[in-house]
Amino acid sequence: MKRRGVYSLRGARNRALCGAVLCLLATLLAACVRTALVEPAGFTGTPRSLPPAPDVPEPYVVALDAGHGGYDTGANALVQELAVCEQTVDALFALLECDPNYAPLRTRPNGEDRSIRERAQTADEGGARLLLSVHANSDESTRQSHGFECFPTPPGRVHSDEAMRFALCLAEKMGAAGHRLRGGNGVRFAYYNGKQKRIVDSTDDKVRTLKSFGIVERPNCPAVLAEQCFLTNYADVEQWTGEAGCARAARVYYEAICAYFGTQPLEDETRL
Ligand SMILES: [Zn+2]
Known part of the structure; x- marks a missing residue:
């Protein structure tokens, strides 16, 4: 019972540590995705969020x-x-x-x-x-x-x-x-x-x-x-x-x- 209690305490610490690491990784990943999607300052090309130009028929x-x-x-x-x-x-x-x-x-x-x-x-x-x-x-x-x-x-x-x-x-x-x-x-x-x-x-x-x-x-x-x-x-x-x-x-x-x-x-x- 006692040994099991020690293991349980260590297990809880490890799980908490793993959770914190995963959370940090997720935050970093989200930041990377945001950086990839948002155009850098001073960007002068066509923004990706605009829809394609409509098809204007020839007269x-x-x-x-x-x-x-x-x-x-x-x-x-x-x-x-x-x-x-x-x-x-x-x-x-x-x-x-x-x-x-x-x-x-x-x-x-x-x-x-x-x-x-x-x-x-x-x-x-x-x-x-x-x-x-x-x-x-x-x-x-x-x-x-x-x-x-x-x-x-x-x-x-x-x-x-x-x-x-x-x-x-x-x-x-x-x-x-x-x-x-x-x-x-x-x-x-x-x-x-x-x-x-x-x-x-x-x-x-x-x-x-x-x-x-x-x-x-x-x-x-x-x-x-x-x-x-x-x-x-x-x-x-x-x-x-x-x-x-x-x-x-x-x-x-x-x-x-x-x-x-x-x-x-x-x-x-x-x-x-
Ligand atoms: Zn005529």
């Missing part, structure tokens, strides 16, 4: 093509087509430029001639993901025709499905803005047989080898040619040309581009 490059320019004035009716093309592209360019989701580019400077091949090449070299060619229609024979229609890259081409999707966005937004949609839904295909132009509704999705408009055939991206209105019709001219009419059309095109890419359009300041 979408959208090519805007004024359908006429320079000596090529387009249709001359109640209003000159060239003026409608340039005014609308100017207004749309300004809208897209304000939106960080987009990087607009022009396929030609205002007032200058450029062939379709050159304009398509400008879009390609700029990395365009989408091309919109702005035109206006005319019907000298009856002066009754009116409304909006647009022509995507026709069926059977690399980008035809996406071009059709964009064309439907354009037509839907134009319809919502109160414009009449021609050909049932505002989307049609155009083909040239020699110099003869043939227009079919979008329900006719037969793949043809006949060429469509060069500006929807040539670029390496989905492309749509829009006929904004009829320059031979008073009501169309009043609503969709001039500074206010072109700005209105540009806003519709802008919202259609946002719908196509799935981005939120910026507030319409003209409505505030």
